Amino acid sequence: MSETTVKPTPIIQMQGIHKSFGAVQALGDVNLKLYPGEVLGLVGDNSAGKSTLMKILTGAYHRDTGSVLVDGKATHFRNPHESRDSGIEMIYQDFALCGNMDVGQNIFLGRWPRRGPFVDRKTMYSEADKVLKRLKVDVNSVFQRVESLSGGRQQSVAIARAISFDPRVVILDEPTANLSVMATERLLETMLELKKHGVAQIIISHRLQDIFAVGDRVMVLKRGENVGDRFIAHTTEQEVLQIIVSGTPENALTAEQAVAEAA
Numbered sequence: 001m002s003e004t005t006v007k008p009t010p011i012i013q014m015q016g017i018h019k020s021f022g023a024v025q026a027l028g029d030v031n032l033k034l035y036p037g038e039v040l041g042l043v044g045d046n047s048a049g050k051s052t053l054m055k056i057l058t059g060a061y062h063r064d065t066g067s068v069l070v071d072g073k074a075t076h077f078r079n080p081h082e083s084r085d086s087g088i089e090m091i092y093q094d095f096a097l098c099g100n101m102d103v104g105q106n107i108f109l110g111r112w113p114r115r116g117p118f119v120d121r122k123t124m125y126s127e128a129d130k131v132l133k134r135l136k137v138d139v140n141s142v143f144q145r146v147e148s149l150s151g152g153r154q155q156s157v158a159i160a161r162a163i164s165f166d167p168r169v170v171i172l173d174e175p176t177a178n179l180s181v182m183a184t185e186r187l188l189e190t191m192l193e194l195k196k197h198g199v200a201q202i203i204i205s206h207r208l209q210d211i212f213a214v215g216d217r218v219m220v221l222k223r224g225e226n227v228g229d230r231f232i233a234h235t236t237e238q239e240v241l242q243i244i245v246s247g248t249p250e251n252a253l254t255a256e257q258a259v260a261e262a263a
């Protein structure tokens with residue numbers, strides 16, 4: 001989405017989010033907006049609060065204060081099942097797959113199609129194959145055991161599983177951290193494919209080049225606070241790096257403010 005289009009209601013709006021773990025304040029007054037079909041990069045140093053913010057969005061963690069709106073409606077997800085019902089899927093760094101099961105079984109884990117008392121294997125594998133083809137991901141066979149696949153292909157299975165829920169928002173936590181160059185390229189293509197299908201995405205990554213390859217906007221957190229937000233088309237990796245290193249909540253600009261200042 002370009003900054004010049006008239007903006008619809010954000011699909012996700014997090015406002016004034018606070019979260020502490022005992023004496024550690026992980027998030028203090030954090031705001032985040034995500035628009036339909038937008039790809040947002042979420043960056044910041046270690047312990048900036050990125051994963052915590054996303055886990056609050058999915059209901060894996062509970063916020064202390066603040067609000068989360070989906071399609072403009074206030075939500076209080078108690079767990080990731082409830083956020084999934086609202087169309088939000090998170091893909092974790094460790095993929096959360098069962099290595100000793102095959103690709104088809106993993107894609108439909110916990111909800112294998114049934115015919116009477118039996119698993120309807122034919123439907124399960126043909127549906128799994130459809131999801132993989134829709135994503136144009138590169139997994140040879142739905143019958144392969146997941147532990148025999150490369151890291152990149154395991155990740156494709158994790159994404160296919162997420163997509164099979166037909167989400168409107170997909171969150172990817174450090175998706176390229178353990179991938180080869182080729183697998184990273186494939187993942188970025190998959191993200192663009194998802195974008196074509198109108199799926200909004202948040203990608204947490206330390207690799208700015210990946211965010212610049214697929215992102216529309218990048219948001220920077222530092223020590224649990226917003227320190228800046230930029231449209232990818234109006235910034236550079238150097239500028240974002242500088243915000244990561246020396247941004248402060250006091251000099252934080254929104255992406256729109258940054259464009260207005262530069263004009």
Ligand SMILES: Nc1ncnc2c1ncn2[C@@H]1O[C@H](COP(=O)(O)OP(=O)(O)OP(=O)(O)O)[C@@H](O)[C@H]1O
Pocket residue numbers: 021024025026044045046047048049050051052053
């Ligand atoms: N379950 C938890 N229990 C206690 N402290 C936690 C927990 N989860 C996160 N924290 C703390 O909250 C702060 C933010 O951590 P978080 O993992 O959200 O940062 P991050 O930006 O995702 O970092 P990284 O890039 O290193 O993964 C850190 O100080 C971390 O130690």
